[in-house]
Amino acid sequence: MREIELSLNQTQKIRLKRALEKLESLSSKANSNSNASVSISDSIPVNLEDGVLKGHGTLDLNGELVATVCGVVERVNKLVYVRALRARYKPEVGDIVVGRVSEVAQKRWRLDIHYSQDAVLMLSSMNLPDGIQRRRTALDELNMRSIFEENDVICAEVRGIQHDGLHLQARSQKYGKLERGQLLTVPPYLVRRRKQHFHHLEQYGVDLILGCNGFIWVGEHVEVKDDMVEDQVSKPEQQKSNKNSISLEEQEQTYTPIETRQNICRIANAVRVLSILGFNINIEVIMDTMNLSSSLNLDIHEMLGSEFCVLVAEGEAERRSLTKRKG
Structure with missing residues (x-):
């Protein structure tokens, strides 16, 4: 989890810590069945005698494969590498x-x-x-x-x-x-x-x-x-040469309605909250965060407050817990 930089009171700190610990435990249980999270110098369980290919973020040390970066172990056929969590953007064709x-x-x-x-x-x-x-x-x-x-x-x-x-x-x-x-x-x-x-x-x-x-x-x-x-x-x-010929009425029609502007700001703040918490950002989580703010009748600026960030973390922990039970 990313380091949280919020102005939290003691109760909020406890609630946020519990939510993040719950998310961490759910994540570790999920990784134990598939790809494991590793830190620097952690051992990666593989059999080098099977012709395993050592990829990025790995090193053969005394006959043992260890991680050189913090991240998630990925396996593609015989290739084993570590996907760094906080690396710079690495472009791929089609991105x-x-x-x-x-x-x-x-x-x-x-x-x-x-x-x-x-x-x-x-x-x-x-x-x-x-x-x-x-x-x-x-x-x-x-x-x-x-x-x-x-x-x-x-x-x-x-x-x-x-x-x-x-x-x-x-x-x-x-x-x-x-x-x-x-x-x-x-x-x-x-x-x-x-x-x-x-x-x-x-x-x-x-x-x-x-x-x-x-x-x-x-x-x-x-x-x-x-x-x-x-x-x-x-x-x-549109050609810029035509901008001066647009009438005032036509310009007013091209203005973004105030309701749309509010929706843009609310969605943008939902993204900011998820980024602060270090959650993966996708359309489903963004909409859940936006709907939560609407159900609480929060003003747009209140979404960046400490209490709402804690509520989002608790809601995400509950959602993942329910998903795991159904699975």
């Missing part, structure tokens, strides 16, 4: 990531994606605003800032690692610029890779993107042109 443009360079944008170096999004690796598939021209290169500029938030997919760095692609309608929302940063290890990282919360009018790199986007829902794609949050980029 959905959210990033912020740090530089507009020649035929490419550079993005901060919480990685050891900036990622590269080539002009040729994304859809143009007109939607037409064609070769990029010198005019397209001159107009790059009309598509993305510094500090814009973008959703993309990891394409691969090449000689000049990590490359992204945004060739689908679900990728592109993100507006009218909040960008949250959480430790990457709290966001597990799943089949679906795009979520449209229809009842709240909100889109949620859980980036594998620990950047999470919560924003107003935006319809996409591609009807074949579901649960996506990209928005076609």
